[in-house]
Amino acid sequence: MGTMLIKQRVLDIDRWAKWFYEPQLDAARREYGLTAVGSFVDADHDDTVIVLLEAETEEAARRYVNSQTLAGVRERCGAIGFPDGVWLGISPIVNPYA
Numbered sequence: 001m002g003t004m005l006i007k008q009r010v011l012d013i014d015r016w017a018k019w020f021y022e023p024q025l026d027a028a029r030r031e032y033g034l035t036a037v038g039s040f041v042d043a044d045h046d047d048t049v050i051v052l053l054e055a056e057t058e059e060a061a062r063r064y065v066n067s068q069t070l071a072g073v074r075e076r077c078g079a080i081g082f083p084d085g086v087w088l089g090i091s092p093i094v095n096p097y098a
Contacts, residue, residue, distance in 0.1 A: 001054055001055065001056060001092075002054070002055045002057075002058065002061070002088060002089050002090035002091065002092070003037075003052065003053070003054060003055060003088070003089040003090075004034065004051075004052075004053040004054075004055045004061050004065075004086065004087070004088055004089075005050065005051070005052055005053075005085075005086070005087040005089070006050070006051040006053070006083050006085070006086050006087075007042065007048060007049070007050050007051075007083060007084040007085050008048065008049055008051070008074075008079050008080075008083045008084065009045070009047055009048050009079070009080040009081065009084065010047060010048070010049055010077065010078050010079055010080060011047075011078035011079075011080060012078055013041060013046075013047075013049065015077060015078045016049055016077045016078055016079070017039070018077075019073055019076050019077035019078075020036070020039060020049075020051070020073075020077060021036075025069075025073055028069045029053070029064065032060045032061065032063060032064035032067070032069075033055060033056030033057055033060035033061070034053045034054065034055055034056075034060070034061060034064055035053060035054045036051070036052075036053055037052040037053060037054055038051075038052045039051045039052070040052075047080075048084070055088065055090065057090075058088055058090040061088055061090075062088070065086055
């Protein structure tokens with residue numbers, strides 16, 4: 001299991017949250033093996049969200065990033081342009097001191 005981090009400017013945080021947490025979109029993400037862990041307002045830009053997702057596989061996460069599902073939702077939720085970045089951390093690093 002890995003992590004996906006997305007940073008995205010949006011028109012309105014409340015509008016974005018309404019769509020991001022909508023049950024049908026949550027179900028669609030799960031079909032791609034993604035689970036929403038949390039979402040945050042960027043500390044330096046109050047029109048930017050940072051999303052943290054757990055990803056079952058790198059392949060599924062990449063398919064979601066390029067999916068029509070995500071493209072359609074981005075428009076409805078008020079995303080501005082493309083994300084500032086999408087990062088995949090698929091291989092966890094084990095703390096050798098734990």
